[in-house]
Amino acid sequence: MTGYVQDVAALARKDFLLELRTRETVPAMLLFVVSAxxxxxxxxxxxxxxxxxxxxxxxxxxxxxxxxxxxxxxxxAEREQGIFDGLVLAPCDRSAIWLAKALSVAAFLVLxxxxxxxxxxxxxxxxxxxxxxxxxxxxxxxxAVGCLLSAIAAASRTxxxxxxxxxxxxxxxxxxxxxGASVADDPGRYLAFxxxxxxxxxxxxxxxxEYVVTx
Amino acid sequence: MLLLAxxxxxxxxxxxxxxxxxxxxxxYIHVPAAITAYALFGWAGWKALRLLWRGDERYDLExxxxxxxxxxxxxxxxxxxxxxAKISWGVWWSWSERQLVLFLILFLFxxxxxxxxxxxxxxxxxxxMSAVYALFGVVLIPVSxxxxxxxxxxxxxxxxxxxxxxxxxxxxxxxxxxLAGQVALAGALYQTELxxxxxxxxxxxxxRVLA
Numbered sequence: 001m002t003g004y005v006q007d008v009a010a011l012a013r014k015d016f017l018l019e020l021r022t023r024e025t026v027p028a029m030l031l032f033v034v035s036a037x038x039x040x041x042x043x044x045x046x047x048x049x050x051x052x053x054x055x056x057x058x059x060x061x062x063x064x065x066x067x068x069x070x071x072x073x074x075x076x077a078e079r080e081q082g083i084f085d086g087l088v089l090a091p092c093d094r095s096a097i098w099l100a101k102a103l104s105v106a107a108f109l110v111l112x113x114x115x116x117x118x119x120x121x122x123x124x125x126x127x128x129x130x131x132x133x134x135x136x137x138x139x140x141x142x143x144a145v146g147c148l149l150s151a152i153a154a155a156s157r158t159x160x161x162x163x164x165x166x167x168x169x170x171x172x173x174x175x176x177x178x179x180g181a182s183v184a185d186d187p188g189r190y191l192a193f194x195x196x197x198x199x200x201x202x203x204x205x206x207x208x209x210e211y212v213v214t215x
Numbered sequence: 216m217l218l219l220a221x222x223x224x225x226x227x228x229x230x231x232x233x234x235x236x237x238x239x240x241x242x243y244i245h246v247p248a249a250i251t252a253y254a255l256f257g258w259a260g261w262k263a264l265r266l267l268w269r270g271d272e273r274y275d276l277e278x279x280x281x282x283x284x285x286x287x288x289x290x291x292x293x294x295x296x297x298x299x300a301k302i303s304w305g306v307w308w309s310w311s312e313r314q315l316v317l318f319l320i321l322f323l324f325x326x327x328x329x330x331x332x333x334x335x336x337x338x339x340x341x342x343x344m345s346a347v348y349a350l351f352g353v354v355l356i357p358v359s360x361x362x363x364x365x366x367x368x369x370x371x372x373x374x375x376x377x378x379x380x381x382x383x384x385x386x387x388x389x390x391x392x393x394l395a396g397q398v399a400l401a402g403a404l405y406q407t408e409l410x411x412x413x414x415x416x417x418x419x420x421x422x423r424v425l426a
C-alpha cells in the first residue's frame with residue numbers, strides 16, 4: 001500500500017516537474033479561461049435580471065472547456081517522447097499512472113480556477129461557497145474521467161480531435177450537477193449527485209485504466 | 216433470419232389493425248424501440264465486460280455489433296419521439312421529455328464510440344479501449360437519467376409518465392407483442408451484422424496472410 005502511494009507520488013511529481021520546466025499547459029489554461037469569460041461577456045445580451053443566473057452557467061462552460069484544453073495535453077509528452085513504454089514497463093501498478101495523472105490534472109485545474117473564479121466575480125457576479133464546493137467536486141470527476149479518455153485519445157490517430165467527442169457526453173452530468181448547485185435553492189442534492197458521479201466514475205476509471213494502456 | 220424478420224413485421228401489423236382509432240399509436244413503436252435500444256446497449260456492455268475478463272477477441276465484434284444495432288434503434292426512438300412530441304405538444308423537441316434527452320446524450324456518446332473505433336488501428340488494444348468505453352456507456356445511462364431528473368427541476372417540471380396500470384389489457388398485449396417483435400428484429404439484425412462483420416474480419420486476415 002505504501003509502495004502504491006510512493007509510486008503515485010513519484011509519478012505526480014514527474015508531471016509537476018515537467019510542467020514547471022516547460023510551462024506549457026497551465027499558462028495556456030489560464031489565458032484560455034480568461035479569454036473565454038471575455039467572449040462570454042460579449043455573447044450575453046446586456047440586460048439585467050436573469051443574466052446573473054445565466055452567467056453562472058457560463059462559468060461552468062468556461063471551466064469545462066479549460067479542463068478539456070488541459071486534458072488534451074495530459075498525455076502528449078508520454079506519447080511523443082515515448083515515456084509511455086517506460087511507464088508501462090515500470091514495476092508499478094498501472095492504475096498508479098492514472099491516479100498520478102488525475103491528481104496533476106486536478107491540480108492544474110485548481111490553478112486555472114484560482115484565476116477563473118476571481119475573474120468571473122470581477123466580470124459578472126460573485127461566487128458563493130456552494131459553487132466553490134461544486135467546482136472542487138467537479139474537478140475530481142473531470143480529472144478522473146478525463147485522464148482515462150485522454151489516454152485512449154492519445155493512442156488514436158486523431159488525438160486532439162477525438163477527446164472532446166469522447167469526453168463531452170460523459171461531462172453532461174457534471175454540468176447538470178454543477179449548474180444546479182450554483183443556481184438552485186437546495187444545492188445539497190446536486191452536490192450529492194456530483195459526489196456520486198465522482199465515486200462511480202473514479203472507480204471504473206481506476207479499474208479499467210490498465211486495459212487502455214497495455215499494448 | 217428472414218423468417219424472424221417477417222415474424223417481427225407480422226407483429227408490427229397487428230397493432231395497426233387493432234388500434235386504428237388511437238392517435239398515439241406511435242407509442243407502440245416508440246417505447247419498445249427505446250427498451251430494445253437499452254437492451255442492446257446493455258448487451259454490448261456485458262460483452263465488453265466479458266472481453267476484458269476473458270481476453271477473447273470475438274467479444275469485441277459482438278459488443279461492436281450490439282452498439283451498431285443499438286444506435287439504429289436509438290435513432291428510431293429519437294425520430295418517433297420527435298414526431299410524437301410534434302403531435303402532442305406542437306414542437307419537434309422538448310427538453311422536458313427526459314427519456315428523449317437521455318437518448319440524445321446516448322446518441323452522442325455512442326457516435327463517439329464509432330469515432331473511436333475508426334481512429335484506432337485494429338488490434339487487441341482497440342478491442343480493449345472500445346470495451347472500456349462501452350462499459351462507461353452502461354454506467355452513463357443511469358447516471359444521466361439521474362442527472363436529467365435533477366435538471367428537470369430547474370428547467371420545467373412537465374412530467375410525462377405512462378406506466379403499466381394506465382394501460383388497458385389489450386393495449387398492454389399489443390405493447391408486449393410490439394416489444395417482442397422489435398427485440399426479434401433487432402436480434403435478427405444483430406446476427407446478420409455479426410455474421411457480416413466476422414466474414415469481413417476473416418477476409419481481411421486472409422488477405423494479410425496471402426500478402
